[in-house]
Amino acid sequence: MRVDEKLTIDAFKTDIESHIKINHDICRDKCKIKYCLFICPGHLYTLNEENNEVVVEFAGCLECGTCKIACIEGAIEWIYPRGEYGVQYRYG
Amino acid sequence: MDKIDAVIVGGGLSGLSCAYKLAEKDMQVIVVERGDFPGSKNVTGGRLYLEPIKSIVGDMLDGAPFERKVVRERWSLLGDDNSISIDFTGEKFKQTNHSYTILRAYFDRWLSEKLIEKGVYVIPKYRVDDLLWEGDTIVGVRAGEEEIYANVVIASDGVLSFMAEKAGLKQKMKPKNYAVGIKEVIELSEEKINDRFNVDVNEGCAHLFIGDVTKGMFGGGFLYTNKETVSLGIVVGIKALTEKTPTIETHALMDDFKDRYEIGRLIDGGSLVEYSAHIIPEAGYNGISKLYGNGIIVTGDAAGFALNMGVTVRGMEFAIASGIIAAESVIKAKEAEDYSEKTLACYESKLRETFVLKDLYTCKDISAFLDNDSFFSFYPNSFPDLVEKIMWFGEEPKGRIGKYLWNEMKASGLLSFKRLKELYTFKNV
């Protein structure tokens, strides 16, 4: 089963605004390895080849915090979704 | 403004345990939890050891929704294409309440309901956004438009603890100090679980894996049996992942693990009912933040109280115990009518007398010791290979077993100076 299919099994309540913001200048100027593209357990980061920008599909975020820590360049501004929003685990 | 005795940020095991002990002393306490209900944002592997906490929990866990009592322990060393396992069971494990598997969405929710019956306000669906200050003292929290004033704020807000950060108590979060855990909950019938794991009704198995599961990186895999599900997952160091070349997609590690023959048989016919992930503090004693300040105490994962020994993570007993000790400290501060760091320092001194800081201190060198290729690559490959050679009967005559074993061990490097030294230094860990 692909990871995006796994995510469809989870329960999410999606807020309008993303709780993850990326500073694209930092990504472009400082980051060669682009950890976020492979480190996210939800595989939510992708590179938009057209404008060379990293995008994150915040709606599927498992709120693990891995990207926040792995991005040592500090390009990721990460807060918890507002109360009630985000992933809601039913087993935990 | 009216102040309550304590406001607790985070309705995980740590925050709820703290609230329970405060409620026993009729203290006014509010727990604020950002999830739909306590347990809805929490991820664990699944095993809670009860022995370390049994003397302090009182009746808190009476009637708790445990999944299964662990009576069988399995350890597997996974080579690339082979493995060896140890399977242990013992009467002592069956006769005592040593450890249980749990699922947090049931467990934490149950505990919060018990709290509500005791008159504690547990407010779900609210994210605490900020701390409230008066000079250099923290006097409450703000959640959206709401402000709650309290004599003490308890930061039980988990490993990312924004509260400890805002209070200036937290170390900068570095990849080497954290691991990521990925978990799948897989539904299987109760009978299938009993049969496949060779356990009776309500009895369970804890199975840990090391080696190929993390492709030699710091970490391991786990499988815990619940009543009608199994919790299957991996834990791997974030720094190790960032340094791995060629890079590996974290989620693919989980798939490779599931695809192994050893796992496939155990979960065959099961259906995935949840996919989750969460980070884990793994710096142990050296990663602990400052534990208190004027008007604030930090508990559980927020304080860094977890022990990641590669294959096994212990965090829940630490979360529960530190929550309870925080409550005792708040009670002391109330008696002294002083909530400054001078009085709240008793929190840390008390922790030092208990397993919380003692165990963390004892194990303070373990991650440095384990952090090399020996434990996650060399041994997991060498031992199964050695056993494979012993078990294999080919065309040639087999020869004397002792001599054969000796030669093979020498050839594999298991008897090299480096390995023997490693074994020797192990006694210091």
Ligand SMILES: Cc1cc2nc3c(=O)[nH]c(=O)nc-3n(C[C@H](O)[C@H](O)[C@H](O)COP(=O)(O)OP(=O)(O)OC[C@H]3O[C@@H](n4cnc5c(N)ncnc54)[C@H](O)[C@@H]3O)c2cc1C
């Ligand atoms: C994959 C994995 C396997 C593990 N295996 C084991 C194991 O087998 N045994 C073991 O003992 N430990 C294990 N651990 C560790 C254990 O799960 C943790 O140590 C434990 O959950 C910590 O409890 P806590 O109450 O401190 O934090 P958490 O359970 O993280 O609770 C924190 C709570 O605070 C809430 N919160 C955070 N910020 C806010 C805010 N601003 N406003 C309102 N609410 C907020 C969160 O929603 C959450 O409910 C494992 C961990 C992982 C990830």
Ligand code: SF4
């Ligand atoms: S790791 Fe950080 S800096 Fe690098 S591309 Fe991703 S978000 Fe940008």
Ligand code: SF4
């Ligand atoms: S928090 Fe975890 S799941 Fe969410 S985007 Fe970051 S790495 Fe992915």
